[in-house]
Every structure is written in structure tokens, then in C-alpha cells.
Amino acid sequence: MTKPGHSFVGHSVNRVDGHAKVSGRAIYVDDISMPGMLHGRTVRSKVAHGTLKDIVFDAAFDWSDITTVTAKDITGPNFVALMEEDQPALVPMGGKIMHHDEPVALICGPDKSKVDAAMAHIDQQVDELPAVLSIDESRAANTLLYGDDNIFKAYTLEKGEGLDEAFAAADHIVEGEYFTGAQEQMYIETQGMIAHWQDESLHITGSMQCPYYIHNAMKSLFGLEDEAVVISQAVTGGGFGGKEEYPSMLAAHVALLAKKAGAPVKIIYDRSEDVAATTKRHPCLVKHRLGLNAHGEIVAADVDITFDGGAYVTLSPVVLSRGVLHSIGPYKCPTLRVVGRMMATNTPPHGAYRGFGAPQTTFAYERQIDKAARVLGMDPVEFRLRNRLNLGDETATGQILKNSVASEKVVREVMAQAEKEPPNDICMPKAVQDVKRGRGFALYYHGAGFTGSGEDRLKGRVAVAVNKQGEFEVRSASTDIGQGAFTIFTQIAATTLGVDVANVKVVQPNTKMVPDSGPTVASRTCMVVGGIVEQAANGLKEKLQAYGESKGLDCGDVLALAEAHAKDVGELAFETTYKSPPGIHFDDQTYRGDAYPCYGWAACLVDVAVDPDTYEVTVERCIHAVDVGKAVHPIIVKGQIEGGTMQALGWALWESVLYKNGKVMNPSMTDCIIPTAMEAPELETIIVEEPYPHGPHGAKGVGEIPMDGPAAAVANALQDALGKSFDVVPMLPETIAEVLKGGPA
Amino acid sequence: MKIDFTLNGEQREIDVTPMSRLLDVLRCDFELTGSKEGCGEGECGACTVFVDGKAVNSCLIPVAQMQGREVRTVESLASNEMLSDVQQALIKFGGTQCGICTPGIAMMASAALEAEPNASRARMRELMAGNLCRCTGYQLIIDAVISAAEARRRHG
Numbered sequence: 001m002t003k004p005g006h007s008f009v010g011h012s013v014n015r016v017d018g019h020a021k022v023s024g025r026a027i028y029v030d031d032i033s034m035p036g037m038l039h040g041r042t043v044r045s046k047v048a049h050g051t052l053k054d055i056v057f058d059a060a061f062d063w064s065d066i067t068t069v070t071a072k073d074i075t076g077p078n079f080v081a082l083m084e085e086d087q088p089a090l091v092p093m094g095g096k097i098m099h100h101d102e103p104v105a106l107i108c109g110p111d112k113s114k115v116d117a118a119m120a121h122i123d124q125q126v127d128e129l130p131a132v133l134s135i136d137e138s139r140a141a142n143t144l145l146y147g148d149d150n151i152f153k154a155y156t157l158e159k160g161e162g163l164d165e166a167f168a169a170a171d172h173i174v175e176g177e178y179f180t181g182a183q184e185q186m187y188i189e190t191q192g193m194i195a196h197w198q199d200e201s202l203h204i205t206g207s208m209q210c211p212y213y214i215h216n217a218m219k220s221l222f223g224l225e226d227e228a229v230v231i232s233q234a235v236t237g238g239g240f241g242g243k244e245e246y247p248s249m250l251a252a253h254v255a256l257l258a259k260k261a262g263a264p265v266k267i268i269y270d271r272s273e274d275v276a277a278t279t280k281r282h283p284c285l286v287k288h289r290l291g292l293n294a295h296g297e298i299v300a301a302d303v304d305i306t307f308d309g310g311a312y313v314t315l316s317p318v319v320l321s322r323g324v325l326h327s328i329g330p331y332k333c334p335t336l337r338v339v340g341r342m343m344a345t346n347t348p349p350h351g352a353y354r355g356f357g358a359p360q361t362t363f364a365y366e367r368q369i370d371k372a373a374r375v376l377g378m379d380p381v382e383f384r385l386r387n388r389l390n391l392g393d394e395t396a397t398g399q400i401l402k403n404s405v406a407s408e409k410v411v412r413e414v415m416a417q418a419e420k421e422p423p424n425d426i427c428m429p430k431a432v433q434d435v436k437r438g439r440g441f442a443l444y445y446h447g448a449g450f451t452g453s454g455e456d457r458l459k460g461r462v463a464v465a466v467n468k469q470g471e472f473e474v475r476s477a478s479t480d481i482g483q484g485a486f487t488i489f490t491q492i493a494a495t496t497l498g499v500d501v502a503n504v505k506v507v508q509p510n511t512k513m514v515p516d517s518g519p520t521v522a523s524r525t526c527m528v529v530g531g532i533v534e535q536a537a538n539g540l541k542e543k544l545q546a547y548g549e550s551k552g553l554d555c556g557d558v559l560a561l562a563e564a565h566a567k568d569v570g571e572l573a574f575e576t577t578y579k580s581p582p583g584i585h586f587d588d589q590t591y592r593g594d595a596y597p598c599y600g601w602a603a604c605l606v607d608v609a610v611d612p613d614t615y616e617v618t619v620e621r622c623i624h625a626v627d628v629g630k631a632v633h634p635i636i637v638k639g640q641i642e643g644g645t646m647q648a649l650g651w652a653l654w655e656s657v658l659y660k661n662g663k664v665m666n667p668s669m670t671d672c673i674i675p676t677a678m679e680a681p682e683l684e685t686i687i688v689e690e691p692y693p694h695g696p697h698g699a700k701g702v703g704e705i706p707m708d709g710p711a712a713a714v715a716n717a718l719q720d721a722l723g724k725s726f727d728v729v730p731m732l733p734e735t736i737a738e739v740l741k742g743g744p745a
Numbered sequence: 746m747k748i749d750f751t752l753n754g755e756q757r758e759i760d761v762t763p764m765s766r767l768l769d770v771l772r773c774d775f776e777l778t779g780s781k782e783g784c785g786e787g788e789c790g791a792c793t794v795f796v797d798g799k800a801v802n803s804c805l806i807p808v809a810q811m812q813g814r815e816v817r818t819v820e821s822l823a824s825n826e827m828l829s830d831v832q833q834a835l836i837k838f839g840g841t842q843c844g845i846c847t848p849g850i851a852m853m854a855s856a857a858l859e860a861e862p863n864a865s866r867a868r869m870r871e872l873m874a875g876n877l878c879r880c881t882g883y884q885l886i887i888d889a890v891i892s893a894a895e896a897r898r899r900h901g
């Protein structure tokens with residue numbers, strides 16, 4: 001038993017879900033079965049753009065035990081509620097098919113193989129339309145998909161006066177064009193959901209990041225009240241953003257089937273469907289121009305960003321916003337203009353993926369910074385240190401950094417580590433003659449939490465309670481998707497309450513049992529929601545102590561107070577709402593002000609070896625220093641950094657989603673590869689702690705920042721190794737060969 | 746078709762269509778849901794089980810081939826609630842995050858440690874290369890497995 005006053009924060013306690021996960025007992029959605037449960041499947045479009053004329057169910061097939069659903073079965077408004085009301089749950093007859101693999105009908109039945117067989121007996125009659133398949137085609141606007149210009153959303157960010165004059169006066173101008181491709185989240189658990197109706201209420205369980213997003217979407221689709229929709233999260237096998245918005249679509253589908261069939265329905269995507277149809281990281285084109293003076297300072301920046309949003313708005317405006325806000329990087333720049341736009345195309349909608357727009361623009365500016373150092377003949381690390389933002393400096397939006405800046409520390413930590421011998425037993429490529437080696441560096445930052453005043457609008461709520469059994473419970477809608485949310489909430493609550501971690505349980509999120517603490521996104525779970533957990537635990541503790549005083553009990557023993565309260569009175573809960581720290585102001589119209597309450601800072605060094613014959617790249621060393629404010633659970637934090645680092649290296653070098661006529665051509669793990677333990681280098685991870693005064697125990701976000709910079713570090717290393725400029729992600733062997741053959745130097 | 750085989754140490758008989766995948770039979774007929782499906786095509790290793798002591802992808806194996814064989818699943822790794830050294834190390838070193846790959850990782854790591862107890866880190870990465878994990882970047886998984894190997898050596 002732990003004494004009050006003991007802090008679990010900063011200690012790597014065993015994960016609360018560890019035992020269940022290593023023993024195979026953790027229950028994911030596909031492990032759940034219900035009596036009478038039917039298996040569902042989704043009929044999807046076979047063209048990228050067209051008008052749906054009819055769906056024909058083969059009369060010769062035996063449909064007796066198959067339930068079919070089309071848009072005609074949707075009685076309410078046919079869209080999946082999110083930001084705009086543009087994406088239908090099923091394409092209506094006579095309506096537009098906007099992308100390949102768009103849902104047009106649903107079927108379910110008791111026998112999985114029969115349902116699979118039935119899929120081949122459904123035909124679609126479609127009048128095909130010319131498809132818009134690239135950013136360029138969308139901007140040309142010969143075919144209109146959205147508004148009168150195909151632009152879902154545009155933002156402009158400006159600072160200082162006289163941009164043209166600033167460039168004219170600059171001693172050097174560095175110009176570049178950067179393209180980064182789509183990336184598949186490739187969570188190992190595919191998307192899955194189960195629905196059943198009980199009386200008039202809808203119950204949904206599944207793999208998800210944001211139970212209340214689904215709650216909202218279902219209320220709107222079926223016209224139900226709050227209490228009539230219950231969304232619960234099953235143990236979720238990874239998300240990385242991919243289970244932020246798409247699960248609302250899947251929930252709509254199982255709910256529609258379950259309603260018509262009058263039985264529980266489960267849909268689990270197979271891998272090919274998941275890769276073909278669900279959201280990915282937005283492809284992005286950045287044109288980036290920097291003006292430099294003779295002293296090696298950045299004097300002007302002109303950035304033009306275009307994202308491919310895919311067929312529907314989904315969350316793209318927010319992705320664009322984050323991309324724009326991060327596009328200058330952690331550098332001082334007095335005069336700048338950033339124009340960003342999100343385009344509509346006939347590709348499956350792109351969406352949330354770890355980093356949320358920032359990795360794309362980070363790749364561009366960190367290539368630019370490297371090139372600038374080259375032009376000036378400066379050491380790339382020195383150049384970064386000279387121009388980096390420091391305490392008291394002003395960001396691109398005019399935000400003065402008042403605290404928690406680690407821009408120098410992360411650089412110094414990485415450089416100190418690089419002085420040391422590489423880890424033993426490093427995976428070296430087989431001895432190749434003339435292997436080309438290079439070293440690359442990157443420095444970046446990531447705004448933690450929602451942009452601007454987003455948290456004020458959201459007003460996240462958490463309750464900490466003593467239940468009827470006298471156990472402490474944390475009730476929040478923040479999901480554990482592997483990032484360790486439940487464990488860190490336990491640590492924070494136990495520390496505040498002064499009880500052992502074993503005495504605190506985090507309730508598996510379920511909209512009937514937990515208040516809305518907001519979505520599990522934007523690196524906000526520890527920093528923002530963890531902070532609400534801390535406040536709620538404090539409030540509960542005070543209430544318990546007041547109760548103890550009134551009864552003449554020992555107020556030092558909170559556990560005993562909880563037990564006494566449970567026995568005599570029953571449950572006691574304390575709910576708190578998030579309050580933003582004072583002095584954070586952001587103007588959504590002008591894009592001026594405090595874009596984020598605080599930033600995490602990171603630096604990455606990558607050593608590559610390139611095989612001169614095959615152009616295969618081996619990452620020989622990857623040193624990553626990431627500032628997280630305070631590591632509530634150092635091993636979990638390390639795991640977050642390393643997982644993100646590896647996804648970033650994968651994006652840089654191996655991961656490629658191939659499209660043809662708007663259809664994903666490599667929808668499998670065999671063809672859409674992600675790195676294995678063999679490609680992964682020995683990761684040298686350094687946790688830096690520059691506390692954020694308004695985060696719990698100083699913590700700020702960690703989930704996304706490790707995704708932002710490693711790709712640029714890889715490209716910079718390739719330039720060092722091969723003397724050419726690599727400005728496209730992924731840098732596959734064929735891309736490298738192309739550049740070496742005569743691409744721009 | 747009737748199939749007799751040993752499952753986690755017990756003699757079992759089952760009547761199934763011979764082409765059913767071993768993975769489905771384990772998950773659906775025996776309710777052993779610890780083995781997971783990540784790809785269904787032998788790429789991810791989430792469905793790893795032992796057949797006659799060898800680690801295999803159960804999504805690729807028709808159950809008919811199990812006649813007379815000995816099958817072990819992740820549910821057999823712990824004995825009487827006592828997790829195996831590999832399982833304990835995965836928790837302690839942070840080798841599990843979302844956990845969907847973890848049963849397969851635990852099985853493959855156990856097999857790897859049996860086959861090559863003195864494997865280096867680089868070699869262990871090769872042995873584990875058939876098991877994909879998207880969460881960890883593999884570093885903490887390799888840490889866990891190597892530490893379990895070291896502990897075995899220390900304790901003979």
C-alpha cells in the first residue's frame with residue numbers, strides 16, 4: 001500500500017491493460033459475439049465519379065436469409081454528420097458517386113460465406129462522369145465537384161509588411177517544390193463495429209477513437225435523443241487518426257442493417273476493404289520560398305500549400321489549418337505569407353492521420369532550411385540554432401512564446417548523442433562496395449491540443465468517482481487506442497487522490513457512463529484531458545474529506561473515506577469542465593494570435609546508407625529528441641515517440657499508396673508495405689522535459705510530434721549522401737534512381 | 746469432416762468443412778479469440794500459433810491439415826494465471842501498446858527464444874520480421890525479448 005503523497009507520475013508502472021493484452025484476453029470488437037448476430041458487408045462503387053442509376057439484386061440468387069439495405073431505407077437526413085453535411089451514408093439512387101469504393105448498399109445474413117457469395121450477385125448501373133484525380137485537375141476546375149472552384153477551404157496567414165520588398169532585398173532566395181504522398185494508417189486491427197437495437201434505442205460497440213463523434217452522427221441520422229444512442233468502445237487495435245472520423249460511417253452501416261434485420265449486426269472489414277475505402281494522410285504539394293540575408297538569417301517566407309482532400313470535406317479544413325500553421329516551422333521570420341487550400345478530388349476522402357497536416361508542411365520547410373544552410377555555406381545545425389524560436393520570440397501568427405520552449409535543448413541532446421558510439425549490434429547492410437552514406441538533421445515543433453480556442457468551444461468534461469463498491473473510477477470519453485491513456489489517467493488520479501494505482505479504474509468509454517471529454521486526437525489526451533482528470537480527482541478528494549470531517553473520520557486516508565462513503569451513502573462523483581489557461585487568444589478570421597496553448601519541440605538526426613546498385617536505403621542511425629513537458633510514464637512516452645518515428649521513416653522510405661483512376665491499386669499488407677523489425681533501426685530516443693505550466697505535472701502532447709520531422713531528416717541525409725535534392729515522399733528506390741538520372745541538383 | 750487434434754494440451758474433435766482456416770476454427774468454434782486476424786494473407790503474424798511446436802500463421806492453414814497434430818495458441822502461454830517470462834517482459838518493457846499484434850508477437854518471440862536462445866538483437870529482428878507491429882517501432886518489443894533471453898541465461 002502506498003502512502004498518501006506518493007507520486008506515480010514519472011514512473012513506468014505496469015500498463016493497466018498489459019495483462020489482458022499479452023495473454024490474449026483483451027476483447028476487441030471482432031472477439032465479440034451476440035446471440036442471433038448477423039454478418040454484414042458493404043457494396044461499394046466501382047467508378048470514381050458517376051451517377052448511380054440502379055442497384056440490381058440478381059433474381060436468380062436466393063436472398064431469403066439476406067437483408068439488403070439501400071439509401072431508400074434511410075428515413076432521416078442521409079449524411080454522416082461531421083463538419084459538413086455532404087457525405088451520404090449510402091449513395092442515393094440518382095445521386096452522385098464521388099469516389100471509388102464508396103458505399104452504395106449493405107447486406108447481412110447469418111452465414112458469413114453466403115453473405116460473401118451474395119456480393120457477386122449485386123450489380124450497379126452507373127452513368128460514369130469524368131473524374132478529377134489530382135490536385136492539378138482539381139485546380140483546373142474543368143469538372144466541378146465542390147462550389148465553383150473545387151476548394152473545400154482556404155486560409156491565408158500573413159505577417160509583416162512588404163513581402164515583395166523583403167524578397168527583393170534578400171541576399172539569397174531558396175526555392176523548392178515538395179510533394180508528399182498519401183499514407184495508410186495500417187493499424188493492425190481493421191475497422192469493425194457491432195450494432196443492435198433495443199426497444200427504440202441504438203447500441204454500438206466497436207473500434208474507435210471518438211465515441212461522441214459517432215454518438216452525434218447516429219443521433220442525426222436516426223433522429224434520436226441523447227439517451228437513445230449508446231456508443232461503447234471495444235479494446236481498439238490502433239488508430240493513428242484512422243479511427244477518428246471513419247468509424248461514424250461504419251456505425252451508420254451496422255445500425256441501418258441491424259434496424260432492418262431486427263438483429264445484431266457486425267461488420268469487420270477485411271484488409272483490402274480497409275485499405276481501399278478508409279481515410280489516409282492527405283497528399284500535399286508545397287511551394288516554399290525563403291529569403292535570407294548575408295548574416296544567415298531568414299528575412300522572408302512565401303509558402304503555397306495545396307492538399308488533396310478527396311471526395312468529401314470530412315475533417316480536411318482542420319488538417320489544412322494545422323498544415324498552414326506549422327509551415328514556417330520553429331523559426332523566426334519577420335515577413336511572411338502562407339496560402340493554403342484544400343481541394344476536392346474523386347479519391348476516397350483523406351482524413352486524420354497522426355500529425356494532421358503538419359508532417360507534410362514540416363517536410364517542406366525542413367528541406368528548405370537544409371537547402372538554405374547549403375546556400376549560405378553554413379553548418380545545417382548552426383543555421384537552425386541561429387534562426388530558431390526562443391522564449392520571448394514571435395511565431396508566424398504573432399504568438400509570443402512565454403514558456404516551455406526547448407528548441408535549443410532538443411538540438412543539443414541529439415548532437416551529444418551523435419557523439420557517442422552507435423548502439424551495439426546495429427543492423428548494418430551487407431557489405432556493399434561504394435555504399436554511399438549521409439547524415440541528415442531536422443528541427444521542428446508541434447502545437448499541442450486543439451488549435452486556438454478550440455478547447456474553450458469544446459469544454460471537455462471528466463468525472464472522477466467513488467462507485468458503490470468503494471472503488472475509484474475515472475470517467476472520460478478519451479479512448480485508449482494503445483497510447484496508454486488509461487494507464488496515465490490512473491497515475492494522475494491516484495497521485496492526486498493519494499491512493500495506490502491499483503485502487504483506480506478507468507471506465508471503458510461508453511457514452512451512457514462517461515461525460516464528453518472530447519475526441520482522442522490532437523495530442524490532447526494527456527495534456528488537456530489529463531489535466532481535467534487531475535482537477536476532478538482533487539474535487540472528489542475534497543468532497544470526501546468534507547464528508548470525513550462531518551463524520552469525524554481520519555481525513556488522511558482517502559481510501560478508507562471512499563469505502564465509508566460507499567457503504568453509508570453510496571456513489572460519489574465529481575465532474576469538472578476544462579478551462580483554458582488565461583491569456584490564450586486566437587483570431588480564426590485573421591489567423592493571428594496564440595495558435596496553440598503550447599508546443600512540443602523535437603530534433604532528429606538520421607544516418608543513411610544507400611546501396612549504389614539497388615538504391616535501397618538503410619537507416620543506420622536515428623536519434624530523436626522529443627520534448628514532452630513531463631513524461632508521466634517514461635516507457636509509454638518512449639513507445640509513443642518510437643512508434644511515431646517508425647511511421648515517419650516508413651512514410652519517408654517505403655510506404656506508398658498507389659492509385660489508378662481513383663482506385664487504390666495495392667490494398668493489402670503484401671503490396672502496401674509497412675516496415676518490419678528488420679527495416680527498423682535501433683532507435684535512439686531521448687525524452688526532453690521542458691514543463692508546460694498548465695499541463696498536469698508539466699505534461700504536454702507527445703502523440704503526433706515524432707511523426708513530423710524524420711522524413712525531412714531522411715531526405716536531408718540522402719542529399720548529403722548523393723549530392724542531389726530529394727523532394728518527394730516516399731523516397732523509394734525508383735524515385736532515387738530517377739533523381740540521380742537527371743533530376744534537379 | 747471430422748478432425749482430431751490436440752489443442753492446448755487437450756484432445757479435441759471437431760466436425761468442420763475441411764477448407765476452413767485454422768484461425769476461424771480456433772476463434773469461432775473453440776472461442777479462443779486470442780489469435781487475431783490482421784491481414785488474412787500471411788503478412789502480419791497476428792494469427793501466429795504453434796503446430797507441433799512450430800510457429801505458423803493460422804490464417805493460411807486449412808484445418809484439415811491439423812488431423813493428429815498438436816496445436817497451441819496464445820491462451821496456453823500462461824500457466825495457471827502465471828504469465829510466461831516473455832509475456833511479463835512485454836508488459837514491463839512496453840512491448841505492447843494497442844495489443845492487437847501482441848498475442849502473435851508473444852508466440853513468435855517464445856518460439857524464437859526456444860530456437861535461438863542466444864540470438865543477438867539484429868538476429869532477433871530477423872526472427873521477428875514476420876510479425877508486424879504498427880504501434881511500437883519494434884524497439885521496446887526487441888528490448889523485452891532480449892531481456893527475457895538474458896534472464897533465462899542468468900537462471901540457467
Ligand code: FES
Nearest residue numbers: 783785787790804
Ligand atoms: S492474419 Fe495471419 S498473417 Fe496476418
Ligand code: FES
Nearest residue numbers: 842843878879880
Ligand atoms: S501494439 Fe499495436 S500493433 Fe503492435
